Amino acid sequence: MSIRNAQIAVAIAAIVVIIAMLSMCARKPAENKRAELGNTAYEVAVTFTPAATAAMKTLGQGATVEGFFYGAPVEAARDKVDDDGHIPAGMDQVDIAANTQTVKMPGSGIDPDVMAHIAGGKPSLMVRVYSSTTAGTPNQLDCTTFNGTLAAAQTAPVAIACDIR
Incomplete structure (x- = not known):
């Protein structure tokens, strides 16, 4: 694997991890309704x-x-x-x-x-x-x-x- 391909793979893995972390932090609908109150x-x-x-x-x-x-x-x-x-x-x-x-x-x-x-x-x-x-x-x-x-x-x-x- 070339260095360029390795860098792309690391970047993609980092993006996947960030998206997964953000989705865990997202408010659920009930929490949104509670916040609106x-x-x-x-x-x-x-x-x-x-x-x-x-x-x-x-x-x-x-x-x-x-x-x-x-x-x-x-x-x-x-x-x-x-x-x-x-x-x-x-x-x-x-x-x-x-x-x-x-x-x-x-x-x-x-x-x-x-x-x-x-x-x-x-x-x-x-x-x-x-x-x-x-x-x-x-x-x-x-x-x-x-x-x-x-x-x-x-x-x-x-x-x-x-x-x-």
């Missing part, structure tokens, strides 16, 4: 009354912060609605100790594939907090809820107040 994280400021904190400590229980993403359907997706007439779009759940704190919710539970079925492509968000109970044990907390847009939830921490039932 942008930041979906939000914060929840959970306050517990002293009685709620004490009762939960006595019971050995924490709390769960849950964010449920949903939206009004576009006309073509009316057959995909839940019992409330919404398109479910995913959920975030974070377990916490039952004391006053601000919880960073990742927003990663939102399903980017569902956004095409939601009017305007902008999700709404319902946030609730309940006791992290063992099977068969009822919720011990009485907490307020948030029901609004994700955009509104991102402007300031969502305020949720909890007391014991």
Whole structure:
């Protein structure tokens, strides 16, 4: 093999390796949709009354912060609605100790594939907090809820107040 042919073979091999490496780095469609959503994280400021904190400590229980993403359907997706007439779009759940704190919710539970079925492509968000109970044990907390847009939830921490039932 001549030097010229060897140089061509090395160049071709290098190009093949570069193309293979770039194809491994390429985003998959789901990752592209996630990136198009942008930041979906939000914060929840959970306050517990002293009685709620004490009762939960006595019971050995924490709390769960849950964010449920949903939206009004576009006309073509009316057959995909839940019992409330919404398109479910995913959920975030974070377990916490039952004391006053601000919880960073990742927003990663939102399903980017569902956004095409939601009017305007902008999700709404319902946030609730309940006791992290063992099977068969009822919720011990009485907490307020948030029901609004994700955009509104991102402007300031969502305020949720909890007391014991």
